[in-house]
Structure formats: C-alpha cells, structure tokens
Amino acid sequence: MKPSTAVALRSVEDLADSKELRAVISTILANAPINEHDLRCAVWSFVGVERRAAVPPALVITRLTDLIDDASAVPLSSRTALTRRMILWCVEEYFGHLGGDALAMDASRGGARSTASA
Helix, strand or coil, X not given: CCCCCCCCCCCHXXXXXXXXXXXXXXXXXXXXXXXXXXXXXXHHHHHHHHHHCCCCHHHHHHHHHHHHHHCCCCCHXXXXXXXXXXXXXXXXXXXXCCCCCCCCXXXXXXXXXCCCCC
16 A cells, blocks of 8 residues: 555645744744844744644755755854754654753743753
8 A cells, every 4th residue: 555645735734824923933034133032933933834734844954954954044063053053843742741841931041041950
C-alpha cells in the first residue's frame, strides 16, 4: 500500500493567519535589537497554525529559516545562533513544550529565565 500523498486544503482564513504571522516575524527580525520574547511568541503562534494545518515540521522549519535569511537587519555573525533558537522554539511548539517556564521574564534583565530547579 502506497503512503498517502494527499495535501490538506487550507481555508482562506488559515492561509491569511499564516501570512500575517510570517509578516509579524519578518517585522520583528527587521528591528534592532530583536525583541526575543515577541519573536518567540510569534514563532510559537506561526508554528501552531502550521501544525494544525498538518504542515510537516521540516517545511515549517524551512519557512522560518527563510524568514531569517531574508532579514537584512540580522547580522551574519548572529544568524546561526538565532536560527538555532528559532528551530528550538519551533520544535517546542510543534511537538510539545520541552520544560521550564519559557515565558517567565526577569524584569531586571528583560530576558527569559528558567524556573526549573537544577
């Protein structure tokens, strides 16, 4: 028996949501310095929409990395690290949260902190 190659049709609203979220991610990537909290939330939202539409995870990752490649404001020296973080966030959302409180913010530093004990 051959594996199914049927492509799920997406609604106009779903396609519009995906396009809008890609635009949000692109806008965040165009601003220096990048607000990582906003970027992470936008990536999670985009990945959630794509997952619910049964888009394969490899294609979701490709779409995210294309957004990074198109972002001229992201210096080449930091693209690899940013790409790794965005792929991690993609995996977290697509397959389930990996642990810790990812959105807990340390107000004094403005960065994410883990609440998991060592």
